[in-house]
Amino acid sequence: MFLLRGTDVLLRAKTMQALANSSVAGSPVGPFQIVDTETGEVVDKYLYIPGNPKQYRFDAKEGKFSIHYDENNIEKLGSSLSFQPIAWRIFSDDILGQGLKIWAELFFIDEADCVSEILFHGYSVANLERLITPLVYNRIKLNEVVLTVNADKRENNKIQPKGIYYIASFTYKAADKAITQEMTDYVQIVNLYRRETLTETGKTQVAKNVFNPFVDLLPEPEPSELQEEAPEQTALA
Known part of the structure; x- marks a missing residue:
């Protein structure tokens, strides 16, 4: 399995949520979508x-x-x-x-x-x-x-x-x-x-x-790696 870098996922999630919050409540048109004036269909703007x-x-x-x-x-x-x-x-x-x-x-x-x-x-x-x-x-x-x-x-x-x-x-x-x-x-x-x-x-x-799957997709960490303890920190005077 692969996953996106955590910072990229968080940034995209926050951006999508902000765009969703800025749209009109109850509107069927999502971010970067438009309504076709001839058919009434909701389509991608880009x-x-x-x-x-x-x-x-x-x-x-x-x-x-x-x-x-x-x-x-x-x-x-x-x-x-x-x-x-x-x-x-x-x-x-x-x-x-x-x-x-x-x-x-x-x-x-x-x-x-x-x-x-x-x-x-x-x-x-x-x-x-x-x-x-x-x-x-x-x-x-x-x-x-x-x-x-x-x-x-x-x-x-x-x-x-x-x-x-x-x-x-x-x-x-x-x-x-x-x-x-x-x-x-x-x-x-x-x-x-x-x-x-x-x-x-x-x-x-x-x-x-630019999305690069060879860079932006990382192997899922092993459970043992997630359980490793953080190194001790030296207190500053």
């Missing part, structure tokens, strides 16, 4: 299949963004994408058949109210880290801003014919405080992760609000 978020991709060869539902259902977008992060992590791992790389994974709610995810690697990750540094020193959290990601063209003149590729550059603006608070509450009641990007061997540099 759509999310656990472990399988809506996938956005950045093509470093073409400098374009796209939405991948599957390999035969791809919606192409432009060379810029804006979103407000709700969870993120920077890590190194061998995933998606691409070998060992440093990755940045960001989760957000898109315009269609779908929980979404996008990955960056290489120089794009370095650019994101350069943006995060001044945010930290100005006491601004990444989930408090709206990121705009642009595809910047680069040339490799060391090969002939010269190679053309793109890296992601990041700018930001302050996000709406009410939306930020709602997103902060939402991430406390869901487990945000993409199943394909998690392994037992990945090394995380930084993570926020």
Whole structure:
């Protein structure tokens, strides 16, 4: 058997209780649910299949963004994408058949109210880290801003014919405080992760609000461990 870390369980339980207490007594609509105006059905406000978020991709060869539902259902977008992060992590791992790389994974709610995810690697990750540094020193959290990601063209003149590729550059603006608070509450009641990007061997540099079963799920302690006596404490004068 496995269990969540105690602090995570307690935090999520308190958050869910607070949200429940804030709702209208007797209302059939729970936290982060809405009533369909056409059918009267109570539905989730934000759509999310656990472990399988809506996938956005950045093509470093073409400098374009796209939405991948599957390999035969791809919606192409432009060379810029804006979103407000709700969870993120920077890590190194061998995933998606691409070998060992440093990755940045960001989760957000898109315009269609779908929980979404996008990955960056290489120089794009370095650019994101350069943006995060001044945010930290100005006491601004990444989930408090709206990121705009642009595809910047680069040339490799060391090969002939010269190679053309793109890296992601990041700018930001302050996000709406009410939306930020709602997103902060939402991430406390869901487990945000993409199943394909998690392994037992990945090394995380930084993570926020991302659920990782290899870290967040612990073996249930043996009864003997629970009965161990606490070490004696030395009294201070």
